[in-house]
Amino acid sequence: xxxxxxxxxxxxxxxxxxxxxxxxxxxxxxxxxxxxxxxxxxxxxxxxxxxxxxxxxxxxxxxxxxxxxxxxxxxxxxxxxxxxxxxxxxxxxxxxxxxxxxxxxxxxxxxxxxxxxxxxxxxxxxxxxxxxxxxxxxxxxxxxxxxxxxxxxxxxxxxxxxxxxxxxxxxxxxxxxxxxxxxxxxxxxxxxxxxxxxxxxxxxxxxxxxxxxxxxxxxxxxxxxxxxxxxxxxxxxxxxxxxxxxxxxxxxxxxxxxxxxxxxxxxxxxxxxxxxxxxxxxxxxxxxxxxxxxxxxxxxxxxxxxxxxxxxxxxxxxxxxxxxxxxxxxxxxxxxxxxxxxxxxxxxxxxxxxxxxxxxxxxxxxxxxxxxxxxxxxxxxxxxxxxxxxxxxxxxxxxxxxxxxxxxxxxxxxxxxxxxxxxxxxxxxxxxxxxxxxxxxxxxxxxxxxxxxxxxxxxxxxxxxxxxxxxxxxxxxxxxxxxxxxxxxxxxxxxxxxxxxxxxxxxxxxxxxxxxxxxxxxxxxxxxxxxxxxxxxxxxxxxxxxxxxxxxxxxxxxxxxxxxxxxxxxxxxxxxxxxxxxxxxxxxxxxxxxxxxxxxxxxxxx
Amino acid sequence: xxxxxxxxxxxxxxxxxxxxxxxxxxxxxxxxxxxxxxxxxxxxxxxxxxxxxxxxxxxxxxxxxxxxxxxxxxxxxxxxxxxxxxxxxxxxxxxxxxxxxxxxxxxxxxxxxxxxxxxxxxxxxxxxxxxxxxxxxxxxxxxxxxxxxxxxxxxxxxxxxxxxxxxxxxxxxxxxxxxxxxxxxxxxxxxxxxxxxxxxxxxxxxxxxxxxxxxxxxxxxxxxxxxxxxxxxxxxxxxxxxxxxxxxxxxxxxxxxxxxxxxxxxxxxxxxxxxxxxxxxxxxxxxxxxxxxxxxxxxxxxxxxxxxxxxxxxxxxxxxxxxxxxxxxxxxxxxxxxxxxxxxxxxxxx
Numbered sequence: 019x020x021x022x023x024x025x026x027x028x029x030x031x032x033x034x035x036x037x038x039x040x041x042x043x044x045x046x047x048x049x050x051x052x053x054x055x056x057x058x059x060x061x062x063x064x065x066x067x068x069x070x071x072x073x074x075x076x077x078x079x080x081x082x083x084x085x086x087x088x089x090x091x092x093x094x095x096x097x098x099x100x101x102x103x104x105x106x107x108x109x110x111x112x113x114x115x116x117x118x119x120x121x122x123x124x125x126x127x128x129x130x131x132x133x134x135x136x137x138x139x140x141x142x143x144x145x146x147x148x149x150x151x152x153x154x155x156x157x158x159x160x161x162x163x164x165x166x167x168x169x170x171x172x173x174x175x176x177x178x179x180x181x182x183x184x185x186x187x188x189x190x191x192x193x194x195x196x197x198x199x200x201x202x203x204x205x206x207x208x209x210x211x212x213x214x215x216x217x218x219x220x221x222x223x224x225x226x227x228x229x230x231x232x233x234x235x236x237x238x239x240x241x242x243x244x245x246x247x248x249x250x251x252x253x254x255x256x257x258x259x260x261x262x263x264x265x266x267x268x269x270x271x272x273x274x275x276x277x278x279x280x281x282x283x284x285x286x287x288x289x290x291x292x293x294x295x296x297x298x299x300x301x302x303x304x305x306x307x308x309x310x311x312x313x314x315x316x317x318x319x320x321x322x323x324x325x326x327x328x329x330x331x332x333x334x335x336x337x338x339x340x341x342x343x344x345x346x347x348x349x350x351x352x353x354x355x356x357x358x359x360x361x362x363x364x365x366x367x368x369x370x371x372x373x374x375x376x377x378x379x380x381x382x383x384x385x386x387x388x389x390x391x392x393x394x395x396x397x398x399x400x401x402x403x404x405x406x407x408x409x410x411x412x413x414x415x416x417x418x419x420x421x422x423x424x425x426x427x428x429x430x431x432x433x434x435x436x437x438x439x440x441x442x443x444x445x446x447x448x449x450x451x452x453x454x455x456x457x458x459x460x461x462x463x464x465x466x467x468x469x470x471x472x473x474x475x476x477x478x479x480x481x482x483x484x485x486x487x488x489x490x491x492x493x494x495x496x497x498x499x500x501x502x503x504x505x506x507x508x509x510x511x512x513x514x515x516x517x518x519x520x521x522x523x524x525x526x527x528x529x530x531x532x533x534x535x536x537x538x539x540x541x542x543x544x545x546x547x548x549x550x551x552x553x554x555x556x557x558x559x560x561x562x563x564x565x566x567x568x569x570x571x572x573x574x575x576x577x578x579x580x581x582x583x584x585x586x587x588x589x590x591x592x593x594x595x596x597x598x599x600x601x602x603x604x605x606x607x608x609x610x611x612x613x614x615x616x617x618x619x620x621x622x623x624x
Numbered sequence: 625x626x627x628x629x630x631x632x633x634x635x636x637x638x639x640x641x642x643x644x645x646x647x648x649x650x651x652x653x654x655x656x657x658x659x660x661x662x663x664x665x666x667x668x669x670x671x672x673x674x675x676x677x678x679x680x681x682x683x684x685x686x687x688x689x690x691x692x693x694x695x696x697x698x699x700x701x702x703x704x705x706x707x708x709x710x711x712x713x714x715x716x717x718x719x720x721x722x723x724x725x726x727x728x729x730x731x732x733x734x735x736x737x738x739x740x741x742x743x744x745x746x747x748x749x750x751x752x753x754x755x756x757x758x759x760x761x762x763x764x765x766x767x768x769x770x771x772x773x774x775x776x777x778x779x780x781x782x783x784x785x786x787x788x789x790x791x792x793x794x795x796x797x798x799x800x801x802x803x804x805x806x807x808x809x810x811x812x813x814x815x816x817x818x819x820x821x822x823x824x825x826x827x828x829x830x831x832x833x834x835x836x837x838x839x840x841x842x843x844x845x846x847x848x849x850x851x852x853x854x855x856x857x858x859x860x861x862x863x864x865x866x867x868x869x870x871x872x873x874x875x876x877x878x879x880x881x882x883x884x885x886x887x888x889x890x891x892x893x894x895x896x897x898x899x900x901x902x903x904x905x906x907x908x909x910x911x912x913x914x915x916x917x918x919x920x921x922x923x924x925x926x927x928x929x930x931x932x933x934x935x936x937x938x939x940x941x942x943x944x945x946x947x948x949x950x951x952x953x954x955x956x957x958x959x960x961x962x963x964x965x966x967x968x969x970x971x972x973x974x
Contacts, residue, residue, distance in 0.1 A: 076879055078878060112881045113881060114881065115881035116880035116882075117881055120879065123872060123875065129872040129876045130873055131876070131877065131895070132873070132895065132969070132970070132971060133969055133970060142880065146880065146882060147881060191876075194876075194880070
């Protein structure tokens with residue numbers, strides 16, 4: 019071992035991708051040091067180069083000539099002493115991978131091999147790096163499974179990935195990463211795809227393990243709130259560069275760079291009800307060369323100001339709420355149920371009924387945003403789709419403007435769909451890749467004969483594109499040319515094209531970065547005022563729902579657990595389940611950070 | 625897993641029954657009268673009537689069908705006579721008056737022209753065809769998968785482009801063209817070096833040694849027959865591997881520090897092989913039923929040869945028997961493939 023106190027030291031790292039459209043420098047001259055036992059959080063939006071940086075530490079990027087790395091990554095290895103990972107021959111590198119450096123990925127659903135059992139996949143890693151028998155490796159795996167709090171380790175050991183939940187898969191991934199006591203753990207958005215409650219549990223496990231196993235951790239995320247309670251130091255990346263670096267406390271209490279300020283401000287907050295979410299562009303501007311400049315004469319001088327200047331007072335909110343519920347409901351849902359029948363075996367006539375939505379009743383008032391929250395699998399999406407009859411409900415009534423739409427014929431239903439639209443979660447999957455943006459938005463207009471002729475439709479589509487902050491010249495582009503946030507805005511424009519009265523947003527911002535999410539949320543709010551819309555907003559993220567919704571409906575196992583105005587639900591939740599959901603949200607406020615830092619210090623000295 | 629298998633087996637029997645029905649009625653509804661073919665152009669109506677009665681063709685179609693099913697069934701009812709005993713080779717269970725309930729192997733009847741049991745006639749031919757098709761598919765699968773993996777790993781390289789272009793050529797060449805070309809080049813012009821003949825069967829009859837196995841005769845027809853499946857398997861493996869290699873679990877496997885051959889053969893190939901297995905099974909079944917051209921060019925005495933011959937002579941029992949045997953092989957292969965799917969991919973087992 020050398021005397022270098024750093025476990026890993028990145029000097030002048032650059033990563034250049036060579037694509038059809040010329041070279042793209044994904045990471046530009048990055049320097050980073052990580053001590054033993056330290057946790058550093060890398061924060062940035064998608065495309066900021068954070069994942070590329072982490073993959074280059076493992077050399078998991080595509081090979082040259084498609085991708086070139088420059089600089090050096092020095093790693094203090096147990097086996098080889100100090101080595102430059104970028105120059106290490108592959109056979110030595112494979113000795114380090116999974117052994118001294120291991121990685122947890124964002125998508126637990128796809129990161130495990132579907133055709134091998136979970137146990138087999140972890141054992142494989144142990145056998146590869148340690149001279150041991152299968153039997154003792156299995157014992158080690160079962161021990162690891164207990165450590166990551168998997169109940170019934172034996173069952174998980176023999177289970178295939180499709181037989182267990184997302185949270186369980188991520189725990190298996192963590193167990194796999196820890197299998198050989200790594201010195202460095204790289205966690206690339208390990209909780210982004212998971213529910214808040216599961217996220218809280220996974221973070222707790224990681225926090226516990228880095229102490230007991232004495233690992234250094236690189237934690238990559240787009241959400242500052244998540245790292246706030248986890249990391250010692252934070253590195254903020256933007257367009258391949260490190261724009262700010264410092265201790266968690268400093269970053270949160272006194273951010274220097276405009277981008278960091280923007281990131282901090284744009285997270286939806288639980289304590290205040292804002293009119294408009296601040297966005298990154300309120301704080302900084304980028305010119306065409308990618309140079310960043312701070313907006314000094316901006317609306318908001320600081321994060322605090324951004325918040326203080328536009329929150330809604332309690333009195334304002336009360337008045338708004340009263341006005342809402344005095345109206346006649348736009349949509350009434352009465353005793354709605356949806357059952358799925360699962361056949362047990364082929365020859366047995368036994369059937370299992372799964373009630374995805376179980377006897378649900380509620381009203382939606384015109385001009386309101388009703389938030390629908392719950393963990394994955396609670397039936398919120400099924401409920402949303404049942405309302406539009408995209409899934410045929412088993413029983414109950416859905417009364418839209420006085421008509422029970424469940425009794426309408428196919429033809430009548432088609433006509434009424436014009437007034438009820440939906441925006442889905444995945445902006446990548448819900449746009450036809452072979453159609454231009456203009457065609458995509460115009461298609462439903464043609465079907466429902468909106469506007470008199472093609473020319474008028476075209477003009478309206480362009481108007482819509484401008485409404486969702488896109489441009490007229492985007493009309494003839496194809497979906498793959500757009501980013502996730504832009505695509506989601508296209509989906510919104512498509513929904514708006516029919517001039518609907520009512521839109522269901524099914525996890526419409528969940529797949530987006532925090533900074534982009536803020537833009538889309540603001541857009542939804544603006545559109546509501548402009549077109550007098552009513553939304554049902556389905557999400558697992560309570561902070562987002564808190565920001566956007568007037569009233570909130572909490573669902574669990576197909577039933578409504580609690581319903582009420584957002585403020586009431588957050589301030590005085592009546593049910594334990596609601597409280598649990600709220601407590602799981604990462605706070606990222608200064609008090610929490612201080613408390614956690616203190617705790618970690620005490621643990622280290624003791 | 626057991627219920628899964630039983631379900632597939634049940635479907636298999638349904639398919640075979642469907643084939644029996646369709647085959648029987650199609651061939652009996654076809655224009656042309658087999659009795660006239662047998663009796664010859666100058667036969668008197670009386671002779672024809674006698675032959676008809678002898679073959680059981682005078683009865684209504686539904687009765688004929690019932691008799692046919694009875695003959696095929698493993699458990700059946702027959703008149704207990706020494707002649708029947710000889711024909712069916714059955715094992716008597718019990719008898720009521722002069723009818724006997726019996727167990728027997730399915731009886732495919734006899735050829736109109738030769739006094740020979742059809743299953744005996746078919747057995748020889750089927751085994752020749754099976755050996756040929758399986759050899760061809762083994763050849764195609766082995767090289768196809770290997771070439772496909774090489775292409776996927778070296779995607780967009782010169783080698784990849786070359787192999788893909790050649791495989792397109794392989795797919796688009798009709799088998800009878802390839803057969804003549806290959807027979808001519810390797811069996812004639814180059815026969816001094818290859819030591820191969822242009823034609824020949826699996827079994828060679830010679831005056832001195834009797835019936836002899838001639839394995840070298842299989843090389844050229846198997847090569848010809850395997851060309852198109854080879855090309856298709858190469859392309860399928862290539863695209864499937866390319867798709868799978870981008871998946872997250874491959875990255876996980878690499879991040880574990882596994883050596884490359886394990887990442888590729890254990891982790892990726894097992895996931896990528898499913899569409900390839902489908903192609904292999906379909907091709908094997910197609911080859912068994914449709915190797916006619918290749919069998920013809922190489923004078924390979926297989927099933928295709930026999931079937932065509934019998935259709936021309938309206939030898940209905942042979943045609944039906946051959947079709948049935950092919951159907952059974954089809955169903956059997958499908959069954960094996962379904963089991964293979966379940967073995968390869970746990971998600972199918974549910």
